[in-house]
Amino acid sequence: MKQRVLIRIEGTAINGPLYIQAAQHLGLHPITLSADPDQHDYIAAEGLEPVRVDTDNLEALIHVISQLREIYDIAGITSDREAFYATAAKLCRYFGLPGPNPAPIDRCCDKFTQRRLLEDAGIPIPDYRLAANAAEIESAAAEIGLPVVLKPVVGVGSTGVLLCRTVDELAKHTTYLLGGKHTWRSSPRVLVEEFAQGPYYNIETMGNEVIGIGTGDIESPPHFVFREGIFPAPLTDDEHALINDVSLSCLQALDLGWGPANIELRWTERGPVVIEVNPRLGAGPQLVQLAYGVDLVTEHIKLVVGEKCDLRRKHSHTAAWRNLNPDRDGILDWISGDIQAGAIPGIAEVKLYAKLKTPIVRKGNNRDCIGYVIASSPSAAQAEAILQRAVDLIRWSITPFPTP
Template structure:
């Protein structure tokens, strides 16, 4: 009997890649990861997962590998945990007659400027925005929108290149960083200048057209947007939940989405909920773990079920509170040591302790998801108990960072 296989396009070093590999195995599927560099995903080795090296930017090369795999496996699905690969997933699914996302909808959604144009046309509340391709246009756009404003690349994820600019000096500095060769672009530089929407941050997690969960998040210190903590479910009234859910479904309709997972980021402002961004893929870790702990719904498994043509099951089996805290350093330098993970994991209610960083590793903060040293996840029957357990575990994890000598000298010089 021919083995059933799920093909995964690329993976993720700090995201859901491992969860997809494990979920596929639990469903009796062989996961085969197509990637430009198998060595970048450690979990492929630890999980004894199959990986094939291929240029994943080359759609024809991907098609050829998938065709060859069909001679050995029964390929029942194609998916990815990576946003940048998701449009290719849609095209491959079309070519091989498999369930999958609409690639055109994914492409226009991943273009953040185009996404905002569509949402604005559909009269969905969003922050004011302008597109800029040079420093002059950035300053002109900011003058129209007003400061503080947010600068971000028109494509990308993980808060990569996103910064709050509180005055003109910060605006010029970040525009120069993005336009003068420091920021890595996959195409011509295109910057979104966006109104800073102030208010609590929420993420609506959907599968198909169903809002599965609404979580709330907090961030570290400005001017960057590095996540500090997630809580699921968010402490919202029934009316507030319904307003966010209705707004989220309107986004799907406007953007032509509605198959598979979507993560929609919102802020609750003086004007009510407004949409910050629609991400046409499953939200990254630890969001799926939080939903599983809170409601008993495994979003990764249910996504794979859709991808292989089965019906997903989104019934809530639990009613708990879950939360995650990200471990983020407050300075650059050499990470001498990090310890306490086993002690934190032993705290009652702690479901996961994940450390990305290793001792004797240089740390240079970038103001995005890559700054994270790890995270801790906890759950219980009520929000207050979950918060207490999470804090207890966080207090048990410690690290030491030695500042680089040049950095110390720079600080001394500034004092002279």
């Protein structure tokens, strides 16, 4: 009998290990296809070896998967990386496996197209314009009014996203985006949008169901680097109901009703305003599992292999998290206290990304953090207190780069 396998297209350092472990727990052998296997250190740590293939080439992927199908029983194909989620969906259709419709995913990954679909459905979003050159960016910002947010039409993790509060900041970031420093996966297109101000909320969904609503704080605008948050967010019944309704309306407007999605919004003077809808699992499945006992990664894999998922809550706790964000660029000399922090009762995970004696170069996106800490407790106040106690134990030293 052939071994049942789960094919993953690329992956992320945050959710990737969770998908591998969940697949193995379900009796599936995970195989990752990657254009650069060396970037996936966590796969080697599990004793596995990725298969090298050009993951931007659909025909190449079909060829490799066809070869693997001669050896294995391919139970499902997916990806936890947004740029390849539509590719995985196309492969599912080609090989007759369960999966989402790739067309809505492609449309959703284009932030301008997403904006138009949400606007047509009457869903509150920031005022926005599409721009392809410096003159169009300047004109759009003048029409909307400063401050504005500039972001690539296609991208993830706040890469290339900046709050521009002055004409000089606008011009400088325009030069960065269009002057060759930003890496574009397609032709340069920039979204110029109103800065929606208010508390940030992060909604995790599966199918047509809202699983939970979290909240988070930004480290230091003009960059959108997250510092900390809690799950579930403290909301009144009316606030929860309104966010729930807006989230379900987003899924309907974008035709996303299969598998996971992640919705980001801010509660402004006019109520919830949708910032972005991501057609894949968000970065907080551990938070959902700690808070509600629902393992979104496992349940997603069940869908992928044609099984029924179980989204029933097992308990009601609070999970609190903190990113470890460096305050300077330079060389990481040492970091300590993570072992002691991890031993504190109520601490669910302490994760360090950065390696000693390696350069730290902040770019103003989610890759800036050098680690994170997650705490959990039946009490929200206790979860936050446990988290703070653990974070206070973690120290590091960064030697600044020599000044030219």
